[in-house]
Amino acid sequence: MNLSVLLAAIVFWLAAWAFNEWLVRRKFVNPAADRAARIAVPLIFGATILVLWEGIVRGFNVPSVLLPPPSMIWVRLINSVPTLWADFRQTFLKSVLVGYALGCGLGFLVAILIDRSPFLQKGLLPLGNFVSALPVIGVAPIMVMWFGFDWQSKVAVVVIMTFFPMLVNTVSGLAATSHMERDLMRTYAADWFQTLVKLRLPAAWPFIFNALKINSTLALIGAIVAEFFGTPIVGMGFRISTEVGRMNVDMVWAEIAVAAVAGSAFYGVVALIERIVTFWHPSVRGGQA
Amino acid sequence: MEQASFLRDRLLPIGTVLLALLALWYVFVVVLNAPFERDQAARAGGTIGFMELLPKTMAQERPVLPAPHQVFAELWDTTVNKAITSKRSLVYHSWITLSATLLGFSMGAVLGVLLAIGIVHNRAMDRSLMPWVIASQTIPILAIAPMIIVVLNAVGISGLMPKALISTYLSFFPVVVGMVKGLRSPEQIQLDLMHTYNASPAQTFWKLRWPASMPYLFTSLKVAVAISLVGAIVGELPTGAVAGLGARLLAGSYYGQTVQIWAALFMAAAVAALLVIIVGIAHTRVLKRMGART
Structure with missing residues (x-):
C-alpha cells in the first residue's frame, strides 16, 4: 500500500471540496466572475474525481487489469489515435449520424402525416409510448441478420430506436398550441399548411428538441450495442468487446473516453441548436430551466 | 365537451393500427421468405407457383422473418409446455433477467432519491454534482457493460450483482432528475408557511417536500424500470450466453434461430x-391515498 499517494489524494479532495463550498457561498459583483465560478465548480469536482481515482488506484495498488489509473488511460489514448479514429468513423460518423438523421426525420414526417387524422393519432400514440418503454435494443440481432455485418445494420437499429421518441414528441408538440391561437390563425384565413409552418411547428420546437436530445444518447448506445452482435473488425463496440477479452482494460477505457466525449459533444451541439432555435422559450431567456 | 368513449377513443384506433401492423407483417413474411423457397425450387429443378409458395413461407425452419403464428407457437411452447425449472423454458430465463432488473432498479431508485435529497439541500452538491449527473448519461454506459461484468467476475463477484449494477447506473438518472424537480416543486408560500409553523428542516422535508414530490417520483420510476430492464438484458450479452433473455437473444443470433430471437423479444x-403497469398501479394507489383526484 502506498500511503503517501493515498493521503495526498484525500487532502486534495478535501481542499477542493472546501474551495467549492467557498466558491458557491461567495457572491460575485462582477457578472463575468460569477459565470466563471459557475463553470469552475463542476470542473473542480470532475478533476477531484480523477485525482481520487488515481490516488486510490495507486495507493491500494489495484491491479491495472481491474481499474487502470487515468494517467495510464490517457497515455494509451494518445498512443492509439489512428485505431480510435477508425472506430469513431465506423461507429459514429457512419452508423450513428446516418441512423439518427433517418430515424428522427422519419418520426417527424410520420407525425406530420398523421396530424390530420385524429383516428391514426389515437391508434399510434399509445403504441409509440409503449414501444418507447420496450427494450428495443433486442432487435439488434435480427437487424444484423437482415442487413449484414457492416454499418447498415447498425443504422437500422438506430432508426428503430430513435423513431418512436421522435414520433410521440412531435405529435404532442403539434398539439401544444391553444384554441385561442388556432382560432386567431383561422380569423386570418390561414390554411392548414400556413398554420402548421407559422404557428404549430414553432410551438412544437421545444418538444422536438427534447426528442432530439433523448435520441442523441440513444443513437450512440444503439450503434455500440448492435456491434456486439457482429461487425467487421472495426468499430467502438467491436473494440470494447474484443479488448475486454484480451484484458487490455486501458484500451477499453480509452474507447469509453472517446465515446463519452463524442456523446457529450453530440448532446451539446443539439442543445446549442435548441438555444438558437427556441430563443423565445422561458427556459432559454433566463429564469428557471 | 364530448364524452370520452373507451370503444371509440381506445379500442377502435389501437385495434385498427395493430391489425394493420399484423397484416403488414404477414406481407413481409411472404416477401422476405420467398427468395429462399424459389431457391429451393430452382435447385430441385423446377419453378414454384405463388399459391404453392405462400404456405411454405410461413412454415420455414429458419425464416428470415418468422410469421406471427410461428412466434406465438414458440412462445406458447417455451412458456406453458416446458417445466419452469427447465433451461429451455422462457419463464426461467425471464426470471433470471427480472431478478437482476428488480435488484438494480431498487438500488438505482434508492441511490437516485438520496442524491436528489443531497442536491436539494446542499448548494455545493447542486452546483458540482448536477452537471456530472447529466454528463454521466451522455456516456453510453451500455458500452461499458461487458467490461463491468468481466472485471467484477475477476474480483469474484458474479451472477446477479454485475447485471444489477448496470441497471442501477441506468436507472438512477431519471430518478435524480425527477426527484430534484419534485422536491423543489413546493412553492415559496408553502415553504414560508412551514417556516411560520417553526418546522425543522426534517419536518419540512417529510411533511411538505416528500409528499409534493410523489407524482414526479413515480413518473421517473416508470422510465427507470423500463431502462433497467434494458440494462439487465444487455448485461447478459457478454457473459457467454448462460441464462437470461439477453443470452437467449445472443444464442439465437449465433445459431440463426430467428423464431427463438423473436420469442425472446416478445417476452x-x-x-x-408488466413492470411499467405495476409502477403505474402503485402510482395511482399512492396518489389516491394522498387524496388526489384522478
Whole structure:
C-alpha cells in the first residue's frame, strides 16, 4: 500500500471540496466572475474525481487489469489515435449520424402525416409510448441478420430506436398550441399548411428538441450495442468487446473516453441548436430551466 | 365537451393500427421468405407457383422473418409446455433477467432519491454534482457493460450483482432528475408557511417536500424500470450466453434461430409492459391515498 499517494489524494479532495463550498457561498459583483465560478465548480469536482481515482488506484495498488489509473488511460489514448479514429468513423460518423438523421426525420414526417387524422393519432400514440418503454435494443440481432455485418445494420437499429421518441414528441408538440391561437390563425384565413409552418411547428420546437436530445444518447448506445452482435473488425463496440477479452482494460477505457466525449459533444451541439432555435422559450431567456 | 368513449377513443384506433401492423407483417413474411423457397425450387429443378409458395413461407425452419403464428407457437411452447425449472423454458430465463432488473432498479431508485435529497439541500452538491449527473448519461454506459461484468467476475463477484449494477447506473438518472424537480416543486408560500409553523428542516422535508414530490417520483420510476430492464438484458450479452433473455437473444443470433430471437423479444416486451403497469398501479394507489383526484 502506498500511503503517501493515498493521503495526498484525500487532502486534495478535501481542499477542493472546501474551495467549492467557498466558491458557491461567495457572491460575485462582477457578472463575468460569477459565470466563471459557475463553470469552475463542476470542473473542480470532475478533476477531484480523477485525482481520487488515481490516488486510490495507486495507493491500494489495484491491479491495472481491474481499474487502470487515468494517467495510464490517457497515455494509451494518445498512443492509439489512428485505431480510435477508425472506430469513431465506423461507429459514429457512419452508423450513428446516418441512423439518427433517418430515424428522427422519419418520426417527424410520420407525425406530420398523421396530424390530420385524429383516428391514426389515437391508434399510434399509445403504441409509440409503449414501444418507447420496450427494450428495443433486442432487435439488434435480427437487424444484423437482415442487413449484414457492416454499418447498415447498425443504422437500422438506430432508426428503430430513435423513431418512436421522435414520433410521440412531435405529435404532442403539434398539439401544444391553444384554441385561442388556432382560432386567431383561422380569423386570418390561414390554411392548414400556413398554420402548421407559422404557428404549430414553432410551438412544437421545444418538444422536438427534447426528442432530439433523448435520441442523441440513444443513437450512440444503439450503434455500440448492435456491434456486439457482429461487425467487421472495426468499430467502438467491436473494440470494447474484443479488448475486454484480451484484458487490455486501458484500451477499453480509452474507447469509453472517446465515446463519452463524442456523446457529450453530440448532446451539446443539439442543445446549442435548441438555444438558437427556441430563443423565445422561458427556459432559454433566463429564469428557471 | 364530448364524452370520452373507451370503444371509440381506445379500442377502435389501437385495434385498427395493430391489425394493420399484423397484416403488414404477414406481407413481409411472404416477401422476405420467398427468395429462399424459389431457391429451393430452382435447385430441385423446377419453378414454384405463388399459391404453392405462400404456405411454405410461413412454415420455414429458419425464416428470415418468422410469421406471427410461428412466434406465438414458440412462445406458447417455451412458456406453458416446458417445466419452469427447465433451461429451455422462457419463464426461467425471464426470471433470471427480472431478478437482476428488480435488484438494480431498487438500488438505482434508492441511490437516485438520496442524491436528489443531497442536491436539494446542499448548494455545493447542486452546483458540482448536477452537471456530472447529466454528463454521466451522455456516456453510453451500455458500452461499458461487458467490461463491468468481466472485471467484477475477476474480483469474484458474479451472477446477479454485475447485471444489477448496470441497471442501477441506468436507472438512477431519471430518478435524480425527477426527484430534484419534485422536491423543489413546493412553492415559496408553502415553504414560508412551514417556516411560520417553526418546522425543522426534517419536518419540512417529510411533511411538505416528500409528499409534493410523489407524482414526479413515480413518473421517473416508470422510465427507470423500463431502462433497467434494458440494462439487465444487455448485461447478459457478454457473459457467454448462460441464462437470461439477453443470452437467449445472443444464442439465437449465433445459431440463426430467428423464431427463438423473436420469442425472446416478445417476452422482453411483455416483461417491460408488466413492470411499467405495476409502477403505474402503485402510482395511482399512492396518489389516491394522498387524496388526489384522478
